[in-house]
Amino acid sequence: MGDHMKVSLTGTQQTALVTLYGKALDSRRPDSILGDREADRAVRRLDYDFGDLRMRPRDQQSSAMRSKAYDRRVMRFLDGHPDCVVLHLGCGLDTRAYRVNPPATVDWYDIDLPDVIALRRKLFDPRPGLHVVSASITDPELLGGIAADRPVLVVAEGLTPYLRRTDGLAMLRRIVGHFPAGLLLFDGYSRAGVWLLQRYPPVRASGAQLDWSIGDPRELERAVPGLVFDGEWWVADAEDIKRHFSPMYWHVMQILFHISPIRRLGRGMQYHFGPNAGGQSAVGPGRR
Secondary structure: OOOOEEOOOOHHHHHHHHHHHHHHHHHOOOOOOOOOHHHHHHHHOEEOOHHHHOOOOOHHHHHHHHHHHHHHHHHHHHHHOOOOEEEEEOOOOOOHHHHHOOOOOOEEEEEEOHHHHHHHHHHOOOOOOEEEEEOOOOOOOHHHHOOOOOOEEEEEOOOHHHOOHHHHHHHHHHHHHHOOOEEEEEEEOOHHHHHHHHOOHHHHHHOOOOOOOOOOOOHHHHHOOOOEEEEEEOOOOHHHHHHHOOHHHHHHHHHHHOOHHHHOOOEEEEEEEOOOOOOHHHOOOOEO
């Protein structure tokens, strides 16, 4: 294998490079939020002009903070369910399995489209319990070979806007029907939030088209029988905002979070189904 690998990701798949690069840049800071050394090693091995992504300086912090908030919730669930299944849907080039270091008793599935997975396999080493799956996350046959007798943790950071609503709901129904219980963590953007995200320079540069907006989080309860809304959090956890931004910024964020139309421009959401899988404990700072 050469020291530098050519990259040929386009469209939606190209956005995997955006978050990878943001985390790599964050890891080089003395006050790194995520400390994702795997991301930095991966970026240094790629023959790619990351300037084409049009990332702004603050993008690296927002990418790292969002992932840190997800990582905390993932670790809380793993602490209580050391034998669960994890579905990391639309995993891109994220190194979450390496950051949270799940026990070998966890079956962790990193799932994405073939071109992304081919690059993942070149960049990251295998680890116990980690399964790398080349497939569309909307494939009706995706869950066929995955154990159905254990609780599941579904992580879909940054995925939902890239799905069609009908495909996303069908995917959620299949998950609820396949496993006995589970916790789901994913982003939700209101219609205005999707409109703004479509104009975010790295997304615009990729040519990706966004579709699925989620305004009222309760709409998924009505559309997916058995799914229960636990709460939502906005962009990042309070402790990270306090640590890396000014007190004035923190107070403004606190005020804005309590204004629903602003909060729902883009936030993380948690749902559960079945017994012994949900509750507020994994949500952390947020709002029901």
